[in-house]
Amino acid sequence: METSDKVIHAIYNDDDVLMAAVKTVKAKRFHIEEIYTPFPVHGLDKAMGLAPTRIAIAAFMYGCVGLTVATIMMNFIMIEDWPQNIGGKPSFSYLENMPAFVPIMFELTVFFAAHLMVITFYLRSRMWPFKKAENPDPRTTDDHFLMEIPVNHGNERELHDLLSKTGAVEINVVNNTH
Known part of the structure; x- marks a missing residue:
């Protein structure tokens, strides 16, 4: 046009x-x-x-990134780098400790999905800091x-x-x- x-x-x-x-x-x-x-x-x-809109697809992918980061982070911190006996829980493998890690996995999934969706929305809408408003009235x-x-x-x-x-x-x- x-x-x-x-x-x-x-x-x-x-x-x-x-x-x-x-x-x-x-x-x-x-x-x-x-x-x-x-x-x-x-x-x-x-x-x-x-x-x-395709924001739901982006949210799912961002949530998967958050879940992956949470899993890798907890495995490294709690199993590989510095295993500790907390409350008698074994620290020999990630799978043995997974029930204790579920809240962290959930929270990081939501955190990544929410924050990356906001950033995606701002970039897609071309709304960045100090941009002049385009509202005609x-x-x-x-x-x-x-x-x-x-x-x-x-x-x-x-x-x-x-x-x-x-x-x-x-x-x-x-x-x-x-």
Whole structure:
């Protein structure tokens, strides 16, 4: 798709009205560039036609890394490097001590999955420290919803009329900053 020099910002003040508007705009085969919301709107990604996220696959892989690190770490520390007789438990093999190590394995699995998912999300979203905010309207962090649609080949009037019918409380044509 070619990039446009102008975009329309349609502002809504209700998430149900926004959801209906997205379905109407998609039915008319217009491309929605982005939607800014103050909170997650259930079903919005499906209504926009976005591909499903793969974060669950990444979480599983990160959890496996955490489990592996926990197993290797405990085997080295408690069995190979400095075996100790704690509470009469044998320290001859990892398998004999595994029931005592289960809480540590669980905690490191969750720790690695959670922290690496956050890092992955920030990198994938290109959100790093000191990055300038890309939010086109500060009201979308409070109580308004903004739908951004590129203007192509003189369809500005058609888009404006369509968005007015969908319940937009404000429609602005602005220069594209992407």
